Amino acid sequence: MSIISDMFIGGQWHPGSDRLPVYDPSDGSVITEIAIASEIECEAAVSAAADAQPSWAATSPRHRSEILRRAFELMTTESEYLATLISQENGKVLSDARGEVAYAAEFFRWFAEEAVRTPGDYREAPSGDKRILVTHYPIGPSLLITPWNFPAAMATRKLGPALAAGCTTILKPATETALTALAIVDILQRAGVPDGVVNVILPQPVGENINRILHDPRIRSLSFTGSTFVGSMLLRQGADRVIRCSMELGGNAPFLVLADADVDAAVAGAMVAKMRNGGAACTAANRFFVAGNVAEEFTEKFALAMGQLRLGPGVHPDTDLGALVSTSERDKVAKLVSDAQDAGATSVVGGMTPDRPGAFYPATVLTGVAQDAAILNNEIFGPVAPIVTVASDDEAIALANNTDFGLISYVYSGDLGRALKAAEQLESGMVALNRGVVSDPAAPFGGVKMSGLGREGGFDGIHEFLEKKYIGFDL
Secondary structure, three states: OOOOOOEEEOOEEEOOOEEEEEEOOOOOOEEEEEEEEOHHHHHHHHHHHHHHHHHHHHOOHHHHHHHHHHHHHHHHHOHHHHHHHHHHHHOOOHHHHHHHHHHHHHHHHHHHHHOOOOOOEEEEOOOOOOEEEEEEEEOOOEEEEOOOOOOOHHHHHHHHHHHHHOOOEEEEOOHHHHHHHHHHHHHHHHHOOOOOOEEEOOEOOHHHHHHHHHOOOOOOEEEEEOOHHHHHHHHHHHHOOOOEEEEEOOOOEEEEEOOOOOHHHHHHHHHHHHHHHHHOOOOOEEEEEEEHHHHHHHHHHHHHHHHOOOEOOOOOOOOOEOOOOOHHHHHHHHHHHHHHHHOOOEEEEOOOOOOOOOOOOOOEEEEOOOOOOHHHHOOOOOOEEEEEEEOOHHHHHHHHHOOOEEOEEEEEOOOHHHHHHHHHHOOOOEEEEOOOOOOOOOOOEOOEEOOEEOOEOHHHHHHOOEEEEEEEEOO
């Protein structure tokens, strides 16, 4: 299959006003050049989505469902091509990329099923003076903005529910990994999505054009995944027109190993929670709070597992840890580590930028990390695990909650009651008990505090793109 690098507007591929290179972060080579959008193309995308909205909203739920089901089947059939493309432009290892494609495709299957299950309500008012009818309708043209770390899954997690609800869309992927998003849109086109229902643009300059789109009265909702800084800025822009905003923002996930935990199971879970996607995930375990009685054993075994990961280009089958998406991202991770080391932290394994081309950083475990260290207060987004020893469950929970973020928490304990008690006290939208991953298309994904607004996936996901209407009437 050939790589698609043009933007998609109104059912047609467009070369754009200019081109930008897409790099392979493992060696800095240029994969291809992608089309970027000026104000003219951005306006055309909004117009295409607005023009297509009435007819798309009028289609039957079954029709939309069958298109999404076909998209799922095409993604599954073409999974190896998509995984290789993701690995090439993102840097992640093939095993992670294959897992992402399977996960991403499931959003099309899940929302194919949800499209025909949108509930309503009909009942008599308590006073008996009328009937209450509650129904739903699509909110309308929606702007979807996705990050570079999961280029397939973040796209389908937004496109799936929006299309299922009957909304037309404008997708703005990250320029670093836009090729995957374009490949998915090509799949949707082949699955039967009508012209104008899905549009893809890469605006330049980004901020100015996105602001203009958000102030267009034809745009009714915004779904954004990315940093809290950018998300808060977009919320301010969306507030001018009171646009519906769904925000999946930053994380600072704590990983609690309680005193009665199975250490081997905790290490296995930590390897998944920390190293899935090379640590470049909002759900990645960011801070490890380990009970004193198991801290030495956990650290030793965790460092051993981390040290065995083979660093190299993600597309190579024998690679365990690929490159970060760019050297600038790698340098951010390296600075967090060096600052922690300067403040007294010790690298049990890793801890230095390798002397080799590419945006690589080794799997790293730090101990002796000061509780006020920047690495504990910033999303690392890389393969680094800082460990803090704690004296009690209460101390671990207090430290875990000492953050502005609250996306996900991890708890390992041999006592389910003890683990559930901790889970209830942790300030996060999701909690994984004795598991290294809980993300599932059938479950509501999202956080509290500065980690976001709304939920994606599950029964909640489609409702982010629906308006509720109450009709009161007499029989």
